[in-house]
Every structure is written in structure tokens, then in C-alpha cells.
Amino acid sequence: MFLRTQKRRFAHLATSEPAAWATMPCGAAMCWRTSPLKGARIMSQDAAATEQASTTTQPVADEVAAAAPALRGTSKDLWKVSDAVERPSQQVPVIADVDVLVAGGGVGGVVAAIAAARYGARTLVVETHSSLGGNMGPAMFVGGSLHMALHNPEAFPNGLGGIPGEFNRRVVAGEDRNVGADYFQDHHSVSYVASKMLEEVDAEMLLSSVVSGVITRGNKARGVFVENKSGTQAIRSKVIIDCTGTADVAARAGAPVTEMPSNPSAGTFFAIANADWAEYEQALAARGELPQDDQDWMQAQVCPVADRFMPWARAAWERGAFRIVDTVDDFATLEATLMLSKGEPPLVYARTRVNGNFNPGDGLAMSRIAQHERTYIYEFAAFLRENVPGFKRARLHVVAPLTCARGGKSIESTYVVTHDDVARSARFDDVVCIYYDDKQYYPGGCDIPYRMLLPKGVEGLLAAGKSAVRRGPQMRQRHTVQLMGQAAGVAAALAVKHCVEPSEIDVAELQQVLHTLDPELDRRGT
Ligand SMILES: Cc1cc2nc3c(=O)[nH]c(=O)nc-3n(C[C@H](O)[C@H](O)[C@H](O)COP(=O)(O)OP(=O)(O)OC[C@H]3O[C@@H](n4cnc5c(N)ncnc54)[C@H](O)[C@@H]3O)c2cc1C
Structure with a gap:
């Protein structure tokens, strides 16, 4: 375990060129440039992105404008165009170099970022909305089976441990209204505690910003493009954790993803x-x-x-x-x-x-x-x-x-936990947390293996939360998502520390760190 010992926010500007980034030595300082981006290095999005988005070029826009009256119809008619245009090549300013980039500051992403930063990684969370917490924050879905994590004596005799336990207890304690025995509804408290806990570990946030593409070097994800009021910007990273809830980053990095069946509720x-x-x-x-x-x-x-x-x-x-x-x-x-x-x-x-x-x-x-x-x-x-x-x-x-x-895309994990695994309370050597079904209690729960957080085909990338959960066992419950986030955050920090890919870390070391956070993390039996 290694702890951050000094405040490194707004550290030295990095000087390495984009092409050199893939081999950049570990521990290089995080570079966070505030606007205006004085002297910011420029990346070609065409060259670096794996995804070619379609945008309307000016001549096409003019044509569309000229034809506007003829195009008017129902809103369905408006969307019937099925065409493509070439996206013009674009030079994109690099605004930051980080160790761990967490895409999505929702239920899993917040915990992942706290964990990564607490274990020494220079961490940045990019979140679409202007407040953190995702489904428990701006979406206001705070209660539900989270009560299980706080009060279910069968699954969690001493309450949920680790960073998720700390987070949820602080949310409940911070509620300014509607304090309930087993259910809480205050989403403001969630967003507040998320921001405070990230600030306490010097993790950075980029709010009101959408991750729109991935910077890749071969099959390695090495950063993201973001869109916000400043336009398109690039952030380089050593490890990305996809916590978008719909595996957006994994899909854009070219990792195979599974589409959920219909009716995502x-x-x-x-x-x-x-x-x-x-x-x-x-x-x-x-x-x-x-x-x-x-x-x-x-x-x-x-x-x-x-x-x-x-x-x-x-x-x-x-x-x-x-x-x-x-x-x-x-x-x-x-x-x-x-x-x-x-x-x-x-x-x-x-x-x-x-x-x-x-x-x-x-x-x-x-x-x-x-x-x-x-x-x-x-x-x-x-x-x-x-x-x-x-x-x-x-x-x-x-x-x-x-x-x-509830539905959406998820990664094709290196190992997919099945209903059978849950029913037989499966045990895996690379367990990073335990899943307890909130509808049917299986003694001891089912192990969630580290492999479930590893997408196929792309290095430098982990997924946590709904992005890592295929429809099947209901492992998208919020406390399970938080536990996955914690494991992914620590794993990412270890990958950075040892200059290896997330797929190459020593899982025993990961488990050791997770045990220090919660001794009951992989509790066997009841
Ligand atoms: C209607 C409903 C009811 C539910 N009820 C319960 C319940 O009772 N109990 C329970 O335990 N669970 C419940 N869940 C499930 C649980 O809330 C989710 O599974 C959980 O929130 C998933 O967490 P996550 O971190 O993966 O995603 P989210 O919490 O959705 O977070 C994803 C975050 O990523 C951000 N994001 C997405 N794309 C980008 C991008 N490109 N760039 C930057 N940011 C991005 C989003 O804005 C969001 O903040 C419910 C879900 C739904 C939809």
C-alpha cells in the first residue's frame, strides 16, 4: 500500500510529446491546465481517436438550411436522414496528464476515484453533469436496496465496510431532511459528500464535460477527448476506469460490448x-x-x-x-x-x-x-x-x-458472472468483493472476480458499476456498484504504481489492500 504524502494538485506542466506518452515513465507529474490554455500542446483528434464522429460540415449545413421548409414534418421525419459526412481534422489541446481517469462521476465512479486517489494515483473524474453522484446524485434515486448495504445483518453484519461504507454513512449523517431508518432520499447530500471526499484525497473533477472519444496507442487506452464549453479537449492517462453506466468509453476504445435486451426500465x-x-x-x-x-x-x-x-x-x-x-x-x-x-x-x-x-x-x-x-x-x-x-x-x-x-451497454468481461454462479455462491481466487442478491439471499453471497472489471481486447482500461454488469444477476445494485468501484480504483492505482497494465497487476496485492479497507470484504460463509 502506498499513500499520497504530498499535495500535488496543479503540479508541474508535463513536457512529453503525445507520441512519447505511451512510454512515459510512471509517476510523471499530473499536468492540469486551467483556461486559458496558454501554450497547451495540441493533439490531432483524427490521428489519436478510435472513433470518427459525424458532424455537419458548413456546406452541408447550408444545404440543410436552404431545404429547411421542405424538411419540416413530424419530429420522426426530422430524424430519418441516414447519411454520413467526413469530420474535418481537428487539433485538440491537451489540458491534463493524469494517472487515473475516471469517466463518469456516478455511484461507482465517485468511489473508484476516491480509492485511486487515496492509493496514490493522480486522479481526475470527468462527469457530464454539474453535480456528482449519478443515479444517487442528480438522478435522485437515493434509497431502494441501498438500505441492504446499511442495515442487512445477514449480508453485512457490521454494515458495509471500506470506502462505500464510509461514503454512505457520511451521506446519511449529512442529510438535512428525511432521515429514515432504512431509506434515505437526500441526493444533495450524495453530491456534497462525493465532492468533499474527492477533495479530501486531492482528486480533481471536470464537471459539465462529456467524454466523447478515447485516445489509443495500439490496443491501449491512453486518455480521452472531452467536450465542454471550451470545445474539444484531450486528457492523457495511464489507466481509464469506465464508470459511465453504459460502457461508453470501452465501446469507443474498440472493446467488445454487449447490448442489453430491450425494455431497460x-x-x-x-x-x-x-x-x-x-x-x-x-x-x-x-x-x-x-x-x-x-x-x-x-x-x-x-x-x-x-x-x-x-x-x-x-x-x-x-x-x-x-x-x-x-x-x-x-x-x-x-x-x-x-x-x-x-x-x-x-x-x-x-x-x-x-x-x-x-x-x-x-x-x-x-x-x-x-x-x-x-x-x-x-x-x-x-x-x-x-x-x-x-x-x-x-x-x-x-x-x-x-x-x-437499468439497461444499456456493458463490457464483454474477461469473466462473466452467471445466475448459476450466484445460485451456487461461487468462489473465485481473484475475488475483489461479494455480491449479495437483494431478492433472494444466498448464504455467503457470490464472489465478484477481478476479471469481471477487465474488458476484453483493450489494455489500460477497467470498468466498474453498470458498465461492467451484464443483465442477469442484479449486480447493478448501488452498494455492489460501489464495491466494484473501490476495487477498480485500487487496481488502477496499483497498475500505475508498478507501471503495468490493469490486466497485469498482482491480484494478491490488490486483495491485500482491499482487506485493509474492509477485513470482511471477501468473507466466506455466514
Ligand atoms: C429506475 C431505477 C431504479 C433503481 N433502483 C435501484 C434500487 O432500488 N436499489 C439499487 O441498489 N439500485 C437501483 N438501481 C440501480 C442503480 O442505481 C444503478 O445500477 C447504479 O446507479 C449504477 O451505477 P453506475 O455508477 O454504474 O452508473 P450511474 O450511477 O448511472 O453513473 C454514471 C455516471 O456517468 C456519467 N456519464 C455517463 N456518460 C458519460 C460520459 N460520456 N462522459 C462523462 N460522464 C458520463 C453520468 O452522468 C453519471 O453521473 C436503479 C436504477 C434505475 C434506473
């Missing part, structure tokens, strides 16, 4: 204030069981959650006032569900459910869903207020800026 979280939950429950109780006719109507609308909004939803629908089920083009349906009422003053937590045939890695599909959700949520709140007992004074309190989905 996306949703956006929101909260409603000033509702009288008791009055609402009383009205439902007084209504009693739904008449068959109403049940048939619900069935016809393919709306499994409308029960709790009947008969008011049907009446509003038939008046033409509000449709409890929205359809997104021809690929998804959208409805909302009220989850729980909690806190003082009470807030009703709610989320949309988007079901259908779409891929969360499809930018256009996700944009269409987001567009529908924003109007649906507002109108749903108005529907409640105007029609449903208990919501007369209700108002929309907050809507998450980020829509999340």
Missing part, C-alpha cells in the same frame, strides 16, 4: 409537496376494489400502475384532460408511480416508468423520452392536483435533471 425521479397522503389513502380505501370495467379499461391502456389513480385517471382521460399513459413515438410507454410519502413537511416521492423497446445507449431515443417526461411530469402533477383526493394543494417540488435506465 428507464425513469425520472420527482417529488411532490403539500400532499395529504392520509386523505389520499382514505379515498383509495373508500373506493375499494376496482370494478371489472375499470380493470378492463386499465388493461386496454397497458397501464399497470393506474390502479392507484382510478377512477380519476379514467375520467380525466375520457374528458380529454390528461392521459395517464403517454406513448413515446412507437417505441415506449410512459407512466408515473407514487413511491412513498416521507419527511417533515412530507414530500411524496414519485418516478416515471418508461417501458418499451429502446436502448439507453441510443441518444435520440433517450432525448425523445426526456422530452416526453418533462411535459408528462408537469401535467401529471396538475392531474393529481385537479382530480385526486389529497392533492388539492399539491405542487411539483423538484424533478431530477437526469433520466436513468
Whole structure:
């Protein structure tokens, strides 16, 4: 184990040329240039990127503008173009050299970055949004089975350990409202604790920035291109950890990825204030069981959650006032569900459910869903207020800026954990953490092997969280994602320390470090 001993933020400017980077000695100083990029070195994105993105060149844009009236039609018509244009060659300024670059500052990425920085690596997290935490931060999905990590005595007799345990305990302690026994909802606390813990270990953050491409040297990932208000910029790294939730970096680096099957169950979280939950429950109780006719109507609308909004939803629908089920083009349906009422003053937590045939890695599909959700949520709140007992004074309190989905791309791991592995509580020599199924408890849980974090085909790259989880065993639970992030962060730091690729590290040393973080990390049996 090695600990950072001195503050190295804003260290010396690196002088190596891009071509020399692949062989750059380990421990070279991180170079972080703030804007303006005085004297920044320039990389050719064409030469270095593995991915050629398509952008509209000016002549084409002019042609499109000239033809605009003819192109107008439904929004579906707009997206029917299937063509490609050459992207002009571009010189890209290099703004930083880091040891470990974490792409995505969500549930797994934050823990991965804390772990990497705590174990000596100069670490940078790049996050699309302006606040950290991903599904637990701006997406506001804070509760759920995270309670298992905090309070499940069978799986975690002493609570979740290591950095994830520390992180979650600080989140709960920092909550300024809605403190619950086994469920917490304060996403502000998540983003706050994430920032504080990263600052404490001198990890850098680049927020409001999208990782848009990967710098490769042969089959080695050696940095990323980012897009933000400054345009395209390059950051070189020794190890990248893909924590984007959809293996975006791995895919762009050319690693094989698996697309999840359809219906990834996306949703956006929101909260409603000033509702009288008791009055609402009383009205439902007084209504009693739904008449068959109403049940048939619900069935016809393919709306499994409308029960709790009947008969008011049907009446509003038939008046033409509000449709409890929205359809997104021809690929998804959208409805909302009220989850729980909690806190003082009470807030009703709610989320949309988007079901259908779409891929969360499809930018256009996700944009269409987001567009529908924003109007649906507002109108749903108005529907409640105007029609449903208990919501007369209700108002929309907050809507998450980020829509999340359970599915999406994931890496083709060197080893894929299967349902069978979980059912037999599989043990692996390269265990880095344990997965406990939150629905069915298998004594001892199932080992997650280090190989699960290693993508095939590309070196210099690890994945953690949903990017590493194929649909199958539900290993995308937040506490499992955090444990994977911790393992990936320490592994990346060890790779940097020993000047080797992540696939070449001594797994026994990784396990030793992980044990110092949590002695029960690979606890056997119960
Ligand atoms: C509707 C829903 C309900 C759920 N309920 C539960 C539950 O009850 N209990 C439970 O344990 N789990 C639940 N989950 C699952 C859990 O929340 C996720 O599996 C987990 O958050 C995945 O963590 P992650 O770090 O892989 O991804 P995320 O937390 O999604 O983080 C990914 C981060 O990467 C960023 N990012 C993405 N692409 C880029 C890019 N190109 N450049 C820069 N940044 C990028 C994103 O903005 C985000 O911050 C639920 C998930 C959903 C969608």
C-alpha cells in the first residue's frame, strides 16, 4: 500500500510529446491546465481517436438550411436522414496528464476515484453533469436496496465496510431532511459528500464535460477527448476506469460490448409537496376494489400502475384532460408511480416508468423520452392536483435533471458472472468483493472476480458499476456498484504504481489492500 504524502494538485506542466506518452515513465507529474490554455500542446483528434464522429460540415449545413421548409414534418421525419459526412481534422489541446481517469462521476465512479486517489494515483473524474453522484446524485434515486448495504445483518453484519461504507454513512449523517431508518432520499447530500471526499484525497473533477472519444496507442487506452464549453479537449492517462453506466468509453476504445435486451426500465425521479397522503389513502380505501370495467379499461391502456389513480385517471382521460399513459413515438410507454410519502413537511416521492423497446445507449431515443417526461411530469402533477383526493394543494417540488435506465451497454468481461454462479455462491481466487442478491439471499453471497472489471481486447482500461454488469444477476445494485468501484480504483492505482497494465497487476496485492479497507470484504460463509 502506498499513500499520497504530498499535495500535488496543479503540479508541474508535463513536457512529453503525445507520441512519447505511451512510454512515459510512471509517476510523471499530473499536468492540469486551467483556461486559458496558454501554450497547451495540441493533439490531432483524427490521428489519436478510435472513433470518427459525424458532424455537419458548413456546406452541408447550408444545404440543410436552404431545404429547411421542405424538411419540416413530424419530429420522426426530422430524424430519418441516414447519411454520413467526413469530420474535418481537428487539433485538440491537451489540458491534463493524469494517472487515473475516471469517466463518469456516478455511484461507482465517485468511489473508484476516491480509492485511486487515496492509493496514490493522480486522479481526475470527468462527469457530464454539474453535480456528482449519478443515479444517487442528480438522478435522485437515493434509497431502494441501498438500505441492504446499511442495515442487512445477514449480508453485512457490521454494515458495509471500506470506502462505500464510509461514503454512505457520511451521506446519511449529512442529510438535512428525511432521515429514515432504512431509506434515505437526500441526493444533495450524495453530491456534497462525493465532492468533499474527492477533495479530501486531492482528486480533481471536470464537471459539465462529456467524454466523447478515447485516445489509443495500439490496443491501449491512453486518455480521452472531452467536450465542454471550451470545445474539444484531450486528457492523457495511464489507466481509464469506465464508470459511465453504459460502457461508453470501452465501446469507443474498440472493446467488445454487449447490448442489453430491450425494455431497460428507464425513469425520472420527482417529488411532490403539500400532499395529504392520509386523505389520499382514505379515498383509495373508500373506493375499494376496482370494478371489472375499470380493470378492463386499465388493461386496454397497458397501464399497470393506474390502479392507484382510478377512477380519476379514467375520467380525466375520457374528458380529454390528461392521459395517464403517454406513448413515446412507437417505441415506449410512459407512466408515473407514487413511491412513498416521507419527511417533515412530507414530500411524496414519485418516478416515471418508461417501458418499451429502446436502448439507453441510443441518444435520440433517450432525448425523445426526456422530452416526453418533462411535459408528462408537469401535467401529471396538475392531474393529481385537479382530480385526486389529497392533492388539492399539491405542487411539483423538484424533478431530477437526469433520466436513468437499468439497461444499456456493458463490457464483454474477461469473466462473466452467471445466475448459476450466484445460485451456487461461487468462489473465485481473484475475488475483489461479494455480491449479495437483494431478492433472494444466498448464504455467503457470490464472489465478484477481478476479471469481471477487465474488458476484453483493450489494455489500460477497467470498468466498474453498470458498465461492467451484464443483465442477469442484479449486480447493478448501488452498494455492489460501489464495491466494484473501490476495487477498480485500487487496481488502477496499483497498475500505475508498478507501471503495468490493469490486466497485469498482482491480484494478491490488490486483495491485500482491499482487506485493509474492509477485513470482511471477501468473507466466506455466514
Ligand atoms: C429506475 C431505477 C431504479 C433503481 N433502483 C435501484 C434500487 O432500488 N436499489 C439499487 O441498489 N439500485 C437501483 N438501481 C440501480 C442503480 O442505481 C444503478 O445500477 C447504479 O446507479 C449504477 O451505477 P453506475 O455508477 O454504474 O452508473 P450511474 O450511477 O448511472 O453513473 C454514471 C455516471 O456517468 C456519467 N456519464 C455517463 N456518460 C458519460 C460520459 N460520456 N462522459 C462523462 N460522464 C458520463 C453520468 O452522468 C453519471 O453521473 C436503479 C436504477 C434505475 C434506473
